Amino acid sequence: MRRRYRYSVILLLSLVFFVVAPAVLLYTNGYSYNWKKIRFEKTGLLVVETVPSGAQVYVNDKLQPQKTPLTVSRLLPDDYALRLEYPGYLAWRKTLPVRSTESTFVKGLIMFREVLPRLDTAIDASAAAVRADGTAAVLSEDARWTELALATPAGQLTFLARFPAGQIAHPDISWSPDGNRLMLTAESDGRGLLQVYRPATEESLTVVPRPSRPSRDATGGLRLARWNASGTAISALSDSGAVIWKGSGGFAEAIPGTAGAEDAILGDDGLYFIRRLPESRSATADVSAVPPPKALWRIPVDGSREAEKISDLDDARLRFADMAPGLVSITRQDNGQLKTYPTAGGPPRVQGVGEHVRWEKAPGQGRMLVWNSFEVSVIDPNSGWHDVITRLSSPIADCAWHPAGLDVICGTAEGVFAAELDDRGGRNLFDLVRFPSVAGFALDAKGSVIYIVGAAGKLRGLYERPL
Numbered sequence: 001m002r003r004r005y006r007y008s009v010i011l012l013l014s015l016v017f018f019v020v021a022p023a024v025l026l027y028t029n030g031y032s033y034n035w036k037k038i039r040f041e042k043t044g045l046l047v048v049e050t051v052p053s054g055a056q057v058y059v060n061d062k063l064q065p066q067k068t069p070l071t072v073s074r075l076l077p078d079d080y081a082l083r084l085e086y087p088g089y090l091a092w093r094k095t096l097p098v099r100s101t102e103s104t105f106v107k108g109l110i111m112f113r114e115v116l117p118r119l120d121t122a123i124d125a126s127a128a129a130v131r132a133d134g135t136a137a138v139l140s141e142d143a144r145w146t147e148l149a150l151a152t153p154a155g156q157l158t159f160l161a162r163f164p165a166g167q168i169a170h171p172d173i174s175w176s177p178d179g180n181r182l183m184l185t186a187e188s189d190g191r192g193l194l195q196v197y198r199p200a201t202e203e204s205l206t207v208v209p210r211p212s213r214p215s216r217d218a219t220g221g222l223r224l225a226r227w228n229a230s231g232t233a234i235s236a237l238s239d240s241g242a243v244i245w246k247g248s249g250g251f252a253e254a255i256p257g258t259a260g261a262e263d264a265i266l267g268d269d270g271l272y273f274i275r276r277l278p279e280s281r282s283a284t285a286d287v288s289a290v291p292p293p294k295a296l297w298r299i300p301v302d303g304s305r306e307a308e309k310i311s312d313l314d315d316a317r318l319r320f321a322d323m324a325p326g327l328v329s330i331t332r333q334d335n336g337q338l339k340t341y342p343t344a345g346g347p348p349r350v351q352g353v354g355e356h357v358r359w360e361k362a363p364g365q366g367r368m369l370v371w372n373s374f375e376v377s378v379i380d381p382n383s384g385w386h387d388v389i390t391r392l393s394s395p396i397a398d399c400a401w402h403p404a405g406l407d408v409i410c411g412t413a414e415g416v417f418a419a420e421l422d423d424r425g426g427r428n429l430f431d432l433v434r435f436p437s438v439a440g441f442a443l444d445a446k447g448s449v450i451y452i453v454g455a456a457g458k459l460r461g462l463y464e465r466p467l
Contacts, residue, residue: 396410417431417432
């Protein structure tokens with residue numbers, strides 16, 4: 001009996017060794033047993049980092065013992081429901097795949113605060129342009145006046161201009177890229193009105209085309225006015241062609257050779273404009289012939305040489321969307337198609353859909369944030385990569401990059417939201433502000449505060465919301 005017992009014990013220990021030892025070896029090499037598939041599988045990792053750190057992590061509703069940053073190891077290949085929570089912040093949820101021998105990263109995730117906006121300055125606004133420091137230029141209207149004023153986060157309110165009700169129509173206001181000047185455009189008495197304000201010096205002036213002859217009054221207004229990249233000059237169109245306001249005085253100088261221009265934009269190396277190719281005239285010319293195609297032109301602003309053709313364009317209603325070093329973007333008004341052309345000439349490098357462009361870092365640097373009234377996209381101009389971030393039923397008024405480059409902030413007439421760029425498991429959209437009406441917003445340079453001009457019930461004015 002004792003010998004048989006010893007043999008049984010030795011046999012049992014041998015069986016245990018030959019069963020357990022491989023399992024231990026597999027476990028130490030990153031394998032786990034998958035009871036669903038009844039086999040050993042190589043595991044993967046889930047690495048999570050958040051801003052701010054210290055968020056609680058739930059994987060398939062199971063709270064992890066550590067807070068972010070953390071690494072969840074020994075996960076069998078599968079899809080995992082991930083939830084991140086931090087007191088006072090909006091929860092983040094997403095389902096992400098974990099693959100064998102691979103690490104799934106959630107790095108630098110921005111968590112947004114769950115707070116209500118705070119009213120800084122009370123004012124009723126029909127339109128607004130907000131600077132990154134929170135200073136807002138606002139237009140307010142009543143039965144008697146249309147007023148342009150500045151509102152600051154400190155509660156200060158300064159009036160810049162006042163127009164009798166009905167004197168101006170379709171007003172629009174925009175800050176120069178450097179934030180030093182403010183431009184107001186509108187229609188007045190059937191003409192385009194252009195006014196420039198420098199709030200720091202209380203300077204204001206109305207810009208008109210310089211008369212072609214000294215004895216002649218300036219006639220006709222200016223339209224399609226836009227700042228250059230540095231904010232030191234404005235390009236626009238007059239009845240006779242393109243003009244440039246160079247930062248001082250009340251006259252915009254005409255640029256010879258731009259008659260017939262349909263739009264113009266000022267670059268570092270000259271004025272770019274859209275115009276049809278010259279028609280060939282002959283005695284037998286058919287007056288019903290198709291007009292010549294359109295082209296992109298460039299001309300030095302000092303008039304040192306004639307305009308040169310850069311690229312052929314679509315025969316459609318076109319508008320400039322952006323000017324950056326080496327690149328100019330043009331939008332078709334009929335279908336919203338956007339094309340970005342090299343200023344050195346040649347076919348477009350980038351194609352997408354949008355009417356507005358904002359660069360990730362600086363003009364011509366990083367990715368392009370492109371949007372129209374209902375769609376937001378991100379485009380890599382180097383590779384041509386294009387991704388639609390979101391589509392909305394409410395018209396999109398403005399968009400901005402979050403400084404971290406992982407989210408974009410967009411505004412509609414009813415609120416401001418953040419959209420993440422990571423499309424794994426679907427993109428999260430976070431409502432940051434939900435108002436009955438929003439006239440404008442801006443994100444500060446650090447991405448820590450958004451400033452909003454809008455109405456929350458009866459309280460109307462400039463608000464701020466920490467992010």
